[in-house]
Amino acid sequence: xxxxxxxxxxxxxxxxxxxxxxxxxxxxxxxxxxxxxxxxxxxxxxxxxxxxxxxxxxxxxxxxxxxxxxxxxxxxxxxxxxxxxxxxxxxxxxxxxxxxxxxxxxxxxxxxxxxxxxxxxxxxxxxxxxxxxxxxxxxxxxxxxxxxxxxxxxxxxxxxxxxxxxxxxxxxxxxxxxxxxxxxxxxxxxxxxxxxxxxxxxxxxxxxxxxxxxxxxxxxxxxxxxxxxxxxxxxxxxxxxxxxxxxxxxxxxxxxxxxxxxxxxxxxxxxxxxxxxxxxxxxxxxxxxxxxxxxxxxxxxxxxxxxxxxxxxxxxxxxxxxxxxxxx
Amino acid sequence: xxxxxxxxxxxxxxxxxxxxxxxxxxxxxxxxxxxxxxxxxxxxxxxxxxxxxxxxxxxxxxxxxxxxxxxxxxxxxxxxxxxxxxxxxxxxxxxxxxxxxxxxxxxxxxxxxxxxxxxxxxxxxxxxxxxxxxxxxxxxxxxxxxxxxxxxxxxxxxxxxxxxxxxxxxxxxxxxxxxxxxxxxxxxxxxxxxxxxxxxxxxxxxxxxxxxxxxxxxxxxxxxxxxxxxxxxxxxxxxxxxxxxxxxxxxxxxxxxxxxxxxxxxxxxxxxxxxxxxxxxxxxxxxxxxxxxxxxxxxxxxxxxxxxxxxxxxxxxxxxxxxxxxxx
Numbered sequence: 001x002x003x004x005x006x007x008x009x010x011x012x013x014x015x016x017x018x019x020x021x022x023x024x025x026x027x028x029x030x031x032x033x034x035x036x037x038x039x040x041x042x043x044x045x046x047x048x049x050x051x052x053x054x055x056x057x058x059x060x061x062x063x064x065x066x067x068x069x070x071x072x073x074x075x076x077x078x079x080x081x082x083x084x085x086x087x088x089x090x091x092x093x094x095x096x097x098x099x100x101x102x103x104x105x106x107x108x109x110x111x112x113x114x115x116x117x118x119x120x121x122x123x124x125x126x127x128x129x130x131x132x133x134x135x136x137x138x139x140x141x142x143x144x145x146x147x148x149x150x151x152x153x154x155x156x157x158x159x160x161x162x163x164x165x166x167x168x169x170x171x172x173x174x175x176x177x178x179x180x181x182x183x184x185x186x187x188x189x190x191x192x193x194x195x196x197x198x199x200x201x202x203x204x205x206x207x208x209x210x211x212x213x214x215x216x217x218x219x220x221x222x223x224x225x226x227x228x229x230x231x232x233x234x235x236x237x238x239x240x241x242x243x244x245x246x247x248x249x250x251x252x253x254x255x256x257x258x259x260x261x262x263x264x265x266x267x268x269x270x271x272x273x274x275x276x277x278x279x280x281x282x283x284x285x286x287x288x289x290x291x292x293x294x295x296x297x298x299x300x301x302x303x304x305x306x307x308x309x310x311x312x313x314x315x316x317x318x319x320x321x322x323x324x325x326x327x328x
Numbered sequence: 329x330x331x332x333x334x335x336x337x338x339x340x341x342x343x344x345x346x347x348x349x350x351x352x353x354x355x356x357x358x359x360x361x362x363x364x365x366x367x368x369x370x371x372x373x374x375x376x377x378x379x380x381x382x383x384x385x386x387x388x389x390x391x392x393x394x395x396x397x398x399x400x401x402x403x404x405x406x407x408x409x410x411x412x413x414x415x416x417x418x419x420x421x422x423x424x425x426x427x428x429x430x431x432x433x434x435x436x437x438x439x440x441x442x443x444x445x446x447x448x449x450x451x452x453x454x455x456x457x458x459x460x461x462x463x464x465x466x467x468x469x470x471x472x473x474x475x476x477x478x479x480x481x482x483x484x485x486x487x488x489x490x491x492x493x494x495x496x497x498x499x500x501x502x503x504x505x506x507x508x509x510x511x512x513x514x515x516x517x518x519x520x521x522x523x524x525x526x527x528x529x530x531x532x533x534x535x536x537x538x539x540x541x542x543x544x545x546x547x548x549x550x551x552x553x554x555x556x557x558x559x560x561x562x563x564x565x566x567x568x569x570x571x572x573x574x575x576x577x578x579x580x581x582x583x584x585x586x587x588x589x590x591x592x593x594x595x596x597x598x599x600x601x602x603x604x605x606x607x608x609x610x611x612x613x614x615x616x617x618x619x620x621x622x623x624x625x626x627x628x629x630x631x632x633x634x635x636x637x638x639x640x641x642x643x644x645x646x647x648x649x650x651x652x653x654x655x656x
Contacts (some may be wrong), residue, residue, distance in 0.1 A: 090495065149495070156487055159483050167477070
């Protein structure tokens with residue numbers, strides 16, 4: 001089977017690539033060809049089959065058609081610019097996050113018009129398709145009323161994915177990922193970064209800043225769970241989805257205070273004491289508009305699984321990123 | 329005030345134009361300029377102010393920018409191809425129903441980037457943004473999961489309208505129109521046409537065909553109510569909407585059997601006897617996927633009003649289309 005990953009250089013793309021290479025198969029079919037692409041060329045990987053790594057921007061006209069010409073059996077579309085950037089650069093957000101998806105879907109459709117072709121397309125959507133005021137928890141029939149351009153673009157992609165699937169042009173499935181925590185790497189500028197920072201930094205003996213109140217609730221899953229969702233989506237019998245092809249993934253609804261108590265249980269007071277309260281009104285008011293609890297019944301019934309405790313999320317980070325050891 | 333109507337040659341466009349000319353004002357501001365456009369040139373109208381009627385296709389690149397260059401204060405965007413055509417011609421549906429809206433929104437945004445410009449944009453959406461299975465009734469927080477390309481395109485337009493409004497590029501409001509009944513004119517090929525045909529034709533002594541069972545329920549409003557929604561939308565204080573800029577309009581949830589009994593009350597058995605049952609499985613199964621009842625609480629709270637009985641809907645047709653007389 002030939003797999004194409006668009007957005008392969010990002011955190012999710014790299015972890016997904018590793019997981020696929022480790023498994024060697026998807027749904028019982030051996031992986032013999034892998035095409036990895038992103039706006040910067042993804043790192044080479046060690047793989048006995050054919051691997052292509054190429055820099056390409058799927059939001060540029062013609063690029064998707066070239067990628068799809070080799071007829072991958074399975075496509076992961078992870079490429080996007082993040083919420084803050086899509087909000088700051090309106091044109092770029094629509095181009096990358098919306099036109100990119102449309103070009104990809106059209107490339108698949110046009111390829112299928114030449115001769116039968118119906119690849120599985122796994123798309124990463126986001127809980128940002130939901131905007132306050134919410135039902136608590138948000139169920140599988142709650143409207144998409146995003147309060148960001150990023151969320152709007154993702155919601156539009158979901159609609160396109162449904163329609164192209166319904167018309168028989170692609171076998172699409174979208175997954176609305178919870179906020180991935182603990183996100184590995186350096187603290188970044190994302191407004192949601194603190195949810196990870198306050199755990200990741202203290203676990204290696206570094207200070208971290210908490211800009212919001214401890215009673216802030218949010219919706220989480222580990223990077224490992226997120227990769228699990230995407231692979232499960234690739235293997236799922238999609239006839240079970242009908243024409244509502246995007247699912248809110250399961251996750252863990254937890255307050256910042258509970259995050260911190262989990263850190264205390266796993267790494268002790270020493271780690272917790274590295275968190276400094278530095279209230280930030282701008283971040284607090286943004287966070288107040290974010291979804292914080294879901295009843296992800298459809299995804300759960302279809303076998304998607306997330307963590308049940310924050311202790312587990314922290315332990316996964318220690319296993320996967322810190323070689324099993326708490327530093328500091 | 330300068331009003332631009334895109335899609336002015338259609339049934340809704342013509343009735344809206346007449347209603348605006350009759351009122352002479354919108355929200356207390358006198359209409360002094362009217363631009364009417366459609367893919368075919370709209371009919372000339374008798375109006376003391378400046379009127380322009382032009383043939384133009386807003387889904388062609390550059391056309392929207394030209395229309396918006398004259399900076400209308402109020403824009404009605406009614407142009408669309410219907411559900412059946414959008415389903416049959418995938419490319420044309422996305423071009424007219426989605427790209428047209430995007431070009432229009434972009435034209436307004438680009439005009440506003442030159443110097444401040446924030447027109448009211450009234451957009452006609454559709455109950456086709458909802459697809460089965462439904463909650464009964466469909467409330468204001470139910471998801472858009474369309475089962476047609478037309479519904480998908482309208483749902484995408486709604487998302488764009490919200491985001492462009494939120495960003496301060498346009499003052500948008502969308503109205504999801506119920507099925508407009510009794511639709512004047514000749515029977516057409518639309519699958520929903522029979523809801524009107526079985527009343528309109530018997531009222532003038534003509535036979536009509538009923539392709540579905542009498543217990544089929546659907547969601548209706550008269551043409552007069554629909555025009556009322558659009559004018560109310562043009563006059564509304566949109567700050568009341570937040571960033572959920574599209575409303576399901578109020579309507580009347582009625583079965584075909586109740587439609588027929590209303591016809592009997594208004595026009596007698598003679599009219600009812602002109603309806604022939606000719607079951608059509610294809611139409612029946614399409615109709616089964618259509619929404620049929622709404623709790624349009626937001627729109628009602630904002631002062632939108634529809635008919636309360638089907639007798640009223642029939643009487644409006646007799647007044648507005650038949651000069652007050654039942655023929656046949």
